[in-house]
Amino acid sequence: MRFGARRVTSYKIFSTALLHGHAGIESPYYSSPASTLWFVKVVCTILVRHTPSLAVFNTDYFRDTLNPFVAFSVVYHITSRLNNPDLAFNFFRYSRLSLNLVHSQSTFDLLLRSLCKMGLHDSAQVVYGYMKADGLSICSSVVEFLISSFANARKFQAAEEILVARAEFCNGRGERVSPFVYNNFLTLLMNRNLVDEAVAFFRNHVLRLRSLCPETCTFNIVIRGLCRASNVDRAFEVFHAMRSFGCHPDRFTYNTLVNGLCRVGKVDRAEAFVREVKAQSRFSPDVVTYTSIISGYCKSGKMEDASALLDDMDDNGIKPNLFTFNAIIDGYGKKGEVALAAKMYERMVGNSVDPDVVTFTSLIDGYCRCGELEKGRDLFEEMNNRKVPPNVFTFSILISALCRENRLNEARDLLRQLKWREDIVPPPFVYNPIIDGFCKGGNVDEANTIVSEMEAKGCTHDKMTFTILILGHCMKGRMSEAIRVYNKMLSVGCAPDNITVNSLVSCLRKAGMAPEANEIEHKALNSLHSRSSSTGRTNSVRNNMNVTVAVYSFRICSPCVWEVNDERIMREYIFPFDNIAPYTSFCQFYLDISISPRVLGDSHGACFVLTKRKKTKKERR
Numbered sequence: 156m157r158f159g160a161r162r163v164t165s166y167k168i169f170s171t172a173l174l175h176g177h178a179g180i181e182s183p184y185y186s187s188p189a190s191t192l193w194f195v196k197v198v199c200t201i202l203v204r205h206t207p208s209l210a211v212f213n214t215d216y217f218r219d220t221l222n223p224f225v226a227f228s229v230v231y232h233i234t235s236r237l238n239n240p241d242l243a244f245n246f247f248r249y250s251r252l253s254l255n256l257v258h259s260q261s262t263f264d265l266l267l268r269s270l271c272k273m274g275l276h277d278s279a280q281v282v283y284g285y286m287k288a289d290g291l292s293i294c295s296s297v298v299e300f301l302i303s304s305f306a307n308a309r310k311f312q313a314a315e316e317i318l319v320a321r322a323e324f325c326n327g328r329g330e331r332v333s334p335f336v337y338n339n340f341l342t343l344l345m346n347r348n349l350v351d352e353a354v355a356f357f358r359n360h361v362l363r364l365r366s367l368c369p370e371t372c373t374f375n376i377v378i379r380g381l382c383r384a385s386n387v388d389r390a391f392e393v394f395h396a397m398r399s400f401g402c403h404p405d406r407f408t409y410n411t412l413v414n415g416l417c418r419v420g421k422v423d424r425a426e427a428f429v430r431e432v433k434a435q436s437r438f439s440p441d442v443v444t445y446t447s448i449i450s451g452y453c454k455s456g457k458m459e460d461a462s463a464l465l466d467d468m469d470d471n472g473i474k475p476n477l478f479t480f481n482a483i484i485d486g487y488g489k490k491g492e493v494a495l496a497a498k499m500y501e502r503m504v505g506n507s508v509d510p511d512v513v514t515f516t517s518l519i520d521g522y523c524r525c526g527e528l529e530k531g532r533d534l535f536e537e538m539n540n541r542k543v544p545p546n547v548f549t550f551s552i553l554i555s556a557l558c559r560e561n562r563l564n565e566a567r568d569l570l571r572q573l574k575w576r577e578d579i580v581p582p583p584f585v586y587n588p589i590i591d592g593f594c595k596g597g598n599v600d601e602a603n604t605i606v607s608e609m610e611a612k613g614c615t616h617d618k619m620t621f622t623i624l625i626l627g628h629c630m631k632g633r634m635s636e637a638i639r640v641y642n643k644m645l646s647v648g649c650a651p652d653n654i655t656v657n658s659l660v661s662c663l664r665k666a667g668m669a670p671e672a673n674e675i676e677h678k679a680l681n682s683l684h685s686r687s688s689s690t691g692r693t694n695s696v697r698n699n700m701n702v703t704v705a706v707y708s709f710r711i712c713s714p715c716v717w718e719v720n721d722e723r724i725m726r727e728y729i730f731p732f733d734n735i736a737p738y739t740s741f742c743q744f745y746l747d748i749s750i751s752p753r754v755l756g757d758s759h760g761a762c763f764v765l766t767k768r769k770k771t772k773k774e775r776r
Contacts, residue, residue: 226247342376344380345379350383382412383418409444425447442475512545528557583620626659650682
């Protein structure tokens with residue numbers, strides 16, 4: 156051989172590779188000659204230790220020695236032992252394009268799997284393109300893996316292209332694609348809420364290509380996805396088309412349609428559908444069918460119909476399960492019929508159905524709604540006795556109920572229990588009522604302590620949290636601290652609403668800090684104008700800003716509700732009770748708001764404020 160300057164460099168690299176080679180590397184082919192194993196080790200060492208440029212391999216020696224078997228061994232070692240598919244891909248691409256090496260089927264398969272497992276789907280797509288260009292066929296197992304991997308990585312278009320190409324290939328050879336492949340692809344699309352894309356693939360390919368022969372499971376996947384998207388009419392269209400493709404509905408098909416009808420409030424139609432198919436001897440309703448309809452009636456408040464269906468279950472020898480009882484108990488609780496909910500609970504236990512956290516939470520919520528907090532607390536203790544750990548909603552319901560009765564210390568004890576639950580990261584609506592309660596009682600320091608616990612738990616403040624703290628500091632005369640909290644609210648990207656801004660501005664002006672109030676109002680007005688322009692709305696921002704809001708009294712213990720459209724937050728009405736400690740010193744902080752029940756800003760629904768007394772113009776004179 157003739158070696159030039161580049162070959163001298165290569166010789167030095169070979170020497171380094173021999174001295175510092177990876178002794179632990181083992182070839183997948185133990186019968187390979189020692190010289191081949193040595194060469195594979197040298198190539199791997201150069202790839203790992205040399206610069207990113209692979210031009211060092213562009214020599215006659217490498218061209219003569221490198222072959223498909225050696226290339227596979229190199230790719231195998233780099234991916235399996237070094238866990239570096241990206242490096243293996245660079246070697247693969249360079250040897251193919253610059254050294255004109257024709258890689259084996261095994262190398263393609265190995266590299267495709269390794270790249271996908273590491274999330275390098277763009278590189279895998281390049282390898283797949285090379286494979287098609289070289290005229291190599293892909294085995295079905297690799298195709299299934301690629302489609303699943305690309306779909307899980309949300310590269311649905313690429314996954315669909317691979318699947319359609321495989322289907323067309325099989326179509327020409329009279330073969331069929333495994334139903335598992337396209338059923339799994341449809342399921343992944345539905346799980347990502349890409350219902351239209353899934354239906355389009357189903358209609359354009361599954362129903363048209365002979366190699367993609369749909370089965371009952373395929374139809375069920377599409378029907379379930381449409382029902383979950385509340386598109387029940389389209390689901391029934393797919394249902395009626397099943398028989399023309401030789402598929403027959405099964406129990407899962409009927410139950411999915413029944414549940415879909417109940418989800419959109421068409422419970423009567425669901426029950427009629429069950430009677431229809433039952434009369435045709437196609438289907439016998441089971442516990443899932445009954446539970447879906449019962450749940451639909453409960454959500455509609457039709458508890459008599461739900462109870463009648465429960466009795467019908469018993470008459471037909473179908474035992475209600477946990478979900479059946481939970482639906483009825485929750486329905487009675489939300490309707491305020493707690494006594495009937497309690498009876499249903501006793502019936503549930505009598506049927507040897509163990510209650511779970513949903514059962515207890517529904518009952519506790521029902522008792523708290525009816526003002527029977529002590530019974531709710533007793534159930535909370537029963538949960539602990541039954542070793543049923545309460546969830547975040549259980550804590551939230553009890554904490555809110557205790558705060559409504561001004562039992563802040565008991566609510567604080569519950570919050571301490573929640574503090575040690577590592578499996579729960581409470582959302583802001585759990586903390587807000589008790590923070591609000593302490594602020595109303597003038598104990599802002601304790602509220603700040605709870606806020607610190609909230610942050611330590613990993614819970615992010617929302618608008619309500621910030622607004623409560625701002626008003627709490629204003630109430631204590633800590634205007635600088637209120638401004639600091641407001642600025643923190645802006646810095647974390649939590650946009651204040653009109654109520655937050657107007658409350659702070661009103662307090663600052665009452666405290667003689669008009670310049671600071673004007674600055675905050677001006678910036679908020681500009682921000683509202685900017686949001687209004689970006690959303691294309693023409694709301695009268697100035698009118699919304701002209702709402703005079705004063706800080707409410709902190710001697711308040713009876714909350715009502717403020718509905719906020721863009722957050723699930725319970726805001727409180729203002730209603731001081733006569734049996735609370737004297738609050739004359741807080742009179743100037745009463746909330747005095749003159750506003751019609753209209754939409755505030757871009758996010759609020761109708762705002763209703765209850766004040767103890769509002770003077771008329773004549774009284775003020």
